[in-house]
Amino acid sequence: MPFNAATPDNLWTGSSPALVRAGDVGERQRRSPTGTAARRALVAVALLVATTLGTGAGGAEPADPPADHPPPDPAKAVVDGGGAAAPRDVPVAVVPLRLPITGTRDTQVEGTVLRNLDRLLARPGERGVLVFRFDGADDPGAGASDFGRSLALARFLADPRLSGVKTVAWLPAGARGHAVLVALACEEIVLAPDAIFGPANVDEPFIDDAMRAVYAQVAARRKTAPPALAQALLDPQARVVRVATDDGDQLVTAAEVPALRDRAAILDEEEIGPVPLALSGRRARELGVARALARTPAEVARSLGLSETALADDPILDGGWKGVQVVLSGVITADLVARTRTRIEEAIASGRNFVCLRIDSPGGEPEQSLVLAAYLASLDATRVRTVAWVPREARGDAALVATACDELVMGAEAVLGGEGAAAIDGRWAEAITVAWREGVAKKRDRSWSLPVALVAPGIVVRQATRPATGRVGYFCEEEFDRLDDREAWQLGAQVGVGPVVLNGKAAESLGLAAHVVEGFDAVARTYGLEGDVALAAPGWADTLLDALASPGIAWLLLVIGGAGLYIELHTPGIGFGGFIAMVAFIIYFWSNHLHGTSGWLEVMLFLAGLICLAAEIFVLPGFGVLGLGGGLLMVASLILASQSFVLPTNAYQFRQLQWSLLGILGAAIGVTILAVVARRWLPESRLFRHVLLAPPGDSAVDLIDDPLEALVGLEGETTSRLAPAGKARIGEEIHDVSSDGQLVEPGMPVEVVAVRGGRLLVRAIDAGVRGTHG
Numbered sequence: 001m002p003f004n005a006a007t008p009d010n011l012w013t014g015s016s017p018a019l020v021r022a023g024d025v026g027e028r029q030r031r032s033p034t035g036t037a038a039r040r041a042l043v044a045v046a047l048l049v050a051t052t053l054g055t056g057a058g059g060a061e062p063a064d065p066p067a068d069h070p071p072p073d074p075a076k077a078v079v080d081g082g083g084a085a086a087p088r089d090v091p092v093a094v095v096p097l098r099l100p101i102t103g104t105r106d107t108q109v110e111g112t113v114l115r116n117l118d119r120l121l122a123r124p125g126e127r128g129v130l131v132f133r134f135d136g137a138d139d140p141g142a143g144a145s146d147f148g149r150s151l152a153l154a155r156f157l158a159d160p161r162l163s164g165v166k167t168v169a170w171l172p173a174g175a176r177g178h179a180v181l182v183a184l185a186c187e188e189i190v191l192a193p194d195a196i197f198g199p200a201n202v203d204e205p206f207i208d209d210a211m212r213a214v215y216a217q218v219a220a221r222r223k224t225a226p227p228a229l230a231q232a233l234l235d236p237q238a239r240v241v242r243v244a245t246d247d248g249d250q251l252v253t254a255a256e257v258p259a260l261r262d263r264a265a266i267l268d269e270e271e272i273g274p275v276p277l278a279l280s281g282r283r284a285r286e287l288g289v290a291r292a293l294a295r296t297p298a299e300v301a302r303s304l305g306l307s308e309t310a311l312a313d314d315p316i317l318d319g320g321w322k323g324v325q326v327v328l329s330g331v332i333t334a335d336l337v338a339r340t341r342t343r344i345e346e347a348i349a350s351g352r353n354f355v356c357l358r359i360d361s362p363g364g365e366p367e368q369s370l371v372l373a374a375y376l377a378s379l380d381a382t383r384v385r386t387v388a389w390v391p392r393e394a395r396g397d398a399a400l401v402a403t404a405c406d407e408l409v410m411g412a413e414a415v416l417g418g419e420g421a422a423a424i425d426g427r428w429a430e431a432i433t434v435a436w437r438e439g440v441a442k443k444r445d446r447s448w449s450l451p452v453a454l455v456a457p458g459i460v461v462r463q464a465t466r467p468a469t470g471r472v473g474y475f476c477e478e479e480f481d482r483l484d485d486r487e488a489w490q491l492g493a494q495v496g497v498g499p500v501v502l503n504g505k506a507a508e509s510l511g512l513a514a515h516v517v518e519g520f521d522a523v524a525r526t527y528g529l530e531g532d533v534a535l536a537a538p539g540w541a542d543t544l545l546d547a548l549a550s551p552g553i554a555w556l557l558l559v560i561g562g563a564g565l566y567i568e569l570h571t572p573g574i575g576f577g578g579f580i581a582m583v584a585f586i587i588y589f590w591s592n593h594l595h596g597t598s599g600w601l602e603v604m605l606f607l608a609g610l611i612c613l614a615a616e617i618f619v620l621p622g623f624g625v626l627g628l629g630g631g632l633l634m635v636a637s638l639i640l641a642s643q644s645f646v647l648p649t650n651a652y653q654f655r656q657l658q659w660s661l662l663g664i665l666g667a668a669i670g671v672t673i674l675a676v677v678a679r680r681w682l683p684e685s686r687l688f689r690h691v692l693l694a695p696p697g698d699s700a701v702d703l704i705d706d707p708l709e710a711l712v713g714l715e716g717e718t719t720s721r722l723a724p725a726g727k728a729r730i731g732e733e734i735h736d737v738s739s740d741g742q743l744v745e746p747g748m749p750v751e752v753v754a755v756r757g758g759r760l761l762v763r764a765i766d767a768g769v770r771g772t773h774g
Contacts, residue, residue, distance in 0.1 A: 087307040091120045091128035094170075094297075094311050096528055099136045099179050101145035103514050104406045104444075106153040107381040112321075113162075115353070115383070120165050129304060131168045131311060132186060134175050137195075143177030143202030147211065147471075150178035154185035154218060168291075170300050171195050176278070177202040180233055184218045184225060188291040190300050191281035197289065198233040199276035207235050208468050225289045226251040229272070236276035242287075244268040251287070321354035321385065323533040325520070328357055328372075331421050331597060332364030332398060337372045344375075348384055352534060355379075355386045356523065357405060362652065363396025363420030366428055366455070370397075370435050373404035377443040381406055389523050395652060396420015396499070399454040400432070404440050407514040409523055410504035416512070417454025418501025419652040423645060429456035429498075437479075449476040450510060452498070459498035464489045474510060554592070554642060555663045555670075560584040562671035567678060589641055598641035605640070609633030638664055708755045711735070715751045715765065718744050728762060737762045 093116045097109055113130065120128030136142050157167055169175075169183035174195035181200065183189050191197060200215070201207060212231050219230035229251050232240040239254035244267040251272070252260060260266065272287070284290040292303030297311035304310075324347040328340050344355055357376070363369065376386050388394070388405040392414055399417040402408050410416060424432070433452050441448035453459040453476065464473045464480065466489050474495055480486055495510070507513035515526050524533060561584035567577025585606070592598035612630025639660045640646065648654045716730035718737075722744035728737045730752060737750070737760040744750065750762040 087301075087310075088126075088305050090126050090306070091122055092131070092301075092306060092310045093120055093128070094131045094133055096135050097132045097179075097182070098526070099134060099139070099142040099145060099175065100177060101149045101153060101179055101182065102511070103149075104381055106149045106156070108385050108406065109153060110156050111381055111383060111385065113156075117161065117165070127164055127166045129168060129306065129310075130162070130165045131170050131300065131304075132182070134169065134171045134173070134179060134183070137171065137173035137175055137179075143179075145178040147178045147181075150181045151214060153182050157182070157185045158221070168300075168304065170294070171197060171281075172295065174281075176200070181215060181218060184215070184230055185222060186224065187222060188304075189224055189284070189289060190292050190294050190303060191284055191290040192295045193281040193293045195281045196278050197281070197284050198278040199236070200234040201236060201276060206468060207237075225287075228253045228256070229277070229287065229289065232272065232277040233279075238277075239275075240272045240277070242270045242272055321527065321529060322352045323354040323356060323524070323527075323529040324352040325356045325358055325389075325533060327360075328398075328401065329360045330364075332361055332369050332372075332401075334365065334368050336364075337368045340372060341375055347534065348379075350534075353384050354527065354529065355384060356389050356520075356529075356533075357386060357401070358389045358391070358520070359394045359398055359402050360390075360392050361394060361398040361401075362656075363394075363398040363422050363455075366397040366400075366422055366424065366432060369400045370432065370439075373400045373436075374439050374443075376401070376404045377440040387523070387527065389520065390414045390416060390504075391519075395501075396422055396424070397432075397455050400436065400440075400451065403451040403454070403512060404444075408507070408512055409515045409517060409526070410507055410513045411518055412504045412516050414504050416502045416504075416507050418499050420455075421643075421645070421652070421656070423653065424456060424499065426458070429458060432456050433459075433478075447473055447475060447479065449479045450474045450495070450500070450512060452476075453496065453500045454498070454502070456498045461495045461498070461500065463492040463495055465492055466490075472511075554588060555667050557584045557588040558638060558664070558667035559670035559674065561588065562667060563674040563678070566671065566675045588638075592641045597643055602637045602641040605633050605637035609635075609637065635664060638667075708735075708760060711752050711760060712754060713752060715749060716762075718746050718748050718750055721746055722750075722762075725759070728760070730760065735760050739763065 093113075095109060095112050095116075098105065109132075120130060122128075156162075166188070167186040168188045168190060169186040170190045171183060172192050172195065174191065174197050175183055176196070176198060178200060180198055183197070189197075212235060215230040215234045216227040219225045219227045225233075226240075228238075228240045231253070232238040240251055241254050241257055243250050243252060243257060243260060245260070245264040246267070247264060250260070254271070257266075257269065279287065279289065281290060281293050285293050292300075294300040294303050298308040301308050301310045326340060326343050326347065328336070330336065340357075344357075347355060379386060386405040386407075388402040388408045390402055390408065390410045392411065394402040394414075394416050395418055397420060402416065408416075422428075432455055433448075436452050437448045440446075441451075449459065449461050453461045459476050461474050461476050462480075464475050465471070466473075468488060473489070475483070475489075475491075480489070480491070483489065502510070502512070504513060504516040508516050515523075517523055517526060523529070561581045564577045564579070564581030564584060568581060589598050589603055589606070592602075609630040609632070612626040612633065614630075616625075616627035616630065639657070642660045642663065643653070643656050645653050645656075648657045711730050714730055716728045718726060718728045719734055720726040720728075722728075722737065722739040722742075724739040724741055724743070726737060726739075726744070727734050728750055729735075730737075737752075738756070739750075740753070740761060740763050742764060744762075744764045749765050751765050752760050752762050754761040
């Protein structure tokens with residue numbers, strides 16, 4: 001929205017003076033490169049008279065200080081390198097201001113200032129010094145500061161709460177774009193000699209009267225620069241002229257020179273250039289815009305009359321941020337959201353005020369993502385700063401969590417939005433839209449179309465431009481129709497149709513991502529977190545859970561479980577393989593359950609399949625229906641346990657299903673390889689020779705040497721009930737046997753007919769026809 005100087009949004013009271021009074025610039029001695037020696041002498045005399053009269057009753061009075069600021073500190077040190085006063089011992093704070101000023105940068109800086117305000121006001125009668133260090137001016141895009149955000153920060157600098165604090169803008173590398181407005185809103189400006197100040201119209205193709213009025217009012221109120229010069233920094237069409245009169249030098253617009261000529265004798269004129277106006281540090285010092293020239297914190301401190309170590313040793317040089325990194329990884333569930341909130345709250349309670357939420361998630365439960373997003377948006381931005389760091393992916397509803405933070409930082413190839421683990425239908429899309437629009441968007445004072453379109457299908461987002469200011473926004477039809485000033489916007493090209501998927505570069509170009517970096521070290525450098533950054537890491541149980549639920553470990557558990565079942569089927573009743581299989585499958589289902597992808601359905605399917613397989617082997621062998629059905633049930637349970645959906649409905653879910661099937665196939669191949677190895681070498685080892693039966697040989701000698709094969713054809717007597725497995729006495733020993741499907745009572749005569757699965761297969765015979773082998 002444009003800011004009109006005549007509206008209640010007006011930042012500065014009073015009119016914008018067209019001329020700078022002699023008392024404001026009388027001390028600025030100038031030399032005219034084009035004047036004659038006599039004219040120069042006359043100028044010197046006029047300046048001397050003006051300076052003398054400025055302190056007397058008949059001369060021009062010095063400009064009054066702003067109403068909301070006390071008179072300048074009488075102990076202020078001389079700046080120009082002359083005799084400096086003794087260093088003052090006053091509270092000092094340095095607040096880094098990273099350029100460009102976009103997103104919530106203004107509220108974050110305000111929060112840093114307010115957290116340290118009590119310390120700056122701790123000494124009654126002494127004004128603390130608040131230095132804003134403009135960082136990143138050399139970075140690409142540093143001039144793209146948002147006018148509204150810059151104006152909000154400039155308005156904050158005029159807040160009565162800061163009346164007892166002296167504000168200084170320190171520009172070690174200069175400033176361009178609307179960051180110039182923030183510098184002008186400070187009481188003093190300190191520039192490096194070679195730094196460039198301006199122009200203010202970088203990336204601002206449209207300059208309206210409201211902007212011109214604001215710049216003029218800021219300059220007139222703060223007296224940091226003449227209003228004409230401030231407007232020339234903004235408007236490339238404006239021309240500013242330095243005029244030498246008998247009252248001293250004045251900086252006025254070219255249009256004001258004729259009127260000035262009618263009122264006073266003009267001794268010399270000089271147009272200030274270049275166009276658009278950009279001043280070096282030395283030129284700004286010459287024109288009286290910069291209070292001092294300084295490159296290092298020590299030089300800045302000396303120019304302010306402070307101890308040389310006052311800025312270098314300041315404890316909030318890094319912004320006063322005490323950082324903590326909280327990890328949000330995996331499918332989003334109610335349990336994961338609760339654990340994440342607990343970690344954030346514990347970090348805040350311990351004094352951490354910068355929360356870096358590392359997100360690596362495909363989404364999950366949209367309602368839980370909205371719960372976490374609403375919680376993040378409810379945090380006070382002046383007390384806690386939240387930054388979402390997406391190094392790899394924040395798909396589906398996980399994008400809602402990412403965009404709910406104060407700022408979003410992404411890797412260049414990271415994925416934001418698009419289809420995720422949850423299937424978002426029309427009903428869910430409407431619910432997400434309403435919840436986001438009435439909740440997070442209102443709390444953050446942001447447009448809601450683009451964040452919602454990252455998740456909800458069918459939402460068409462178009463770019464819109466405000467011709468008066470050049471401001472760009474992104475709206476769907478519903479949000480655009482709700483705008484009070486929609487007539488001032490022009491709709492442009494379509495950005496995308498939901499669910500929109502963006503990489504880091506695309507998200508940055510659309511204003512969703514504040515920075516695109518690689519690695520957390522770059523994130524820490526961007527926000528000045530090189531110091532102690534705590535890691536709200538999961539506990540050992542959470543770490544173990546995440547490890548067990550990782551695809552590689554999950555499929556390894558399946559291989560171990562399958563191998564255990566194979567060994568159990570080929571073991572003469574010892575149960576070692578069965579125990580290993582049971583433990584492996586329990587861990588597999590338990591870890592996936594805690595990870596949010598497995599429930600009772602998967603466990604019941606697996607048990608049902610296992611029962612069907614057992615029935616096929618031991619109860620009703622030979623038909624294959626139960627065996628095939630049981631195998632399919634077990635495979636289905638393992639696949640469902642590895643994903644958060646039953647049937648895939650979008651491209652992401654189809655890809656996940658493919659990975660699940662590949663995992664099952666890989667596990668089956670692994671079990672087959674282990675089975676071959678076990679059959680071939682384990683029976684020959686000393687440790688496992690009594691655990692796994694050796695495979696039968698091809699020769700008759702091998703068959704005779706096999707003790708079980710030697711029992712085929714012998715008769716014996718059951719010592720327990722065969723249902724169908726049990727025990728029977730064959731010869732002088734008791735063996736594990738199975739019937740051919742019949743129930744055989746104890747004490748019944750049986751005959752050994754075959755060896756199957758490490759057990760003797762017997763059939764019942766009539767006592768009357770029993771042979772002589774028993």
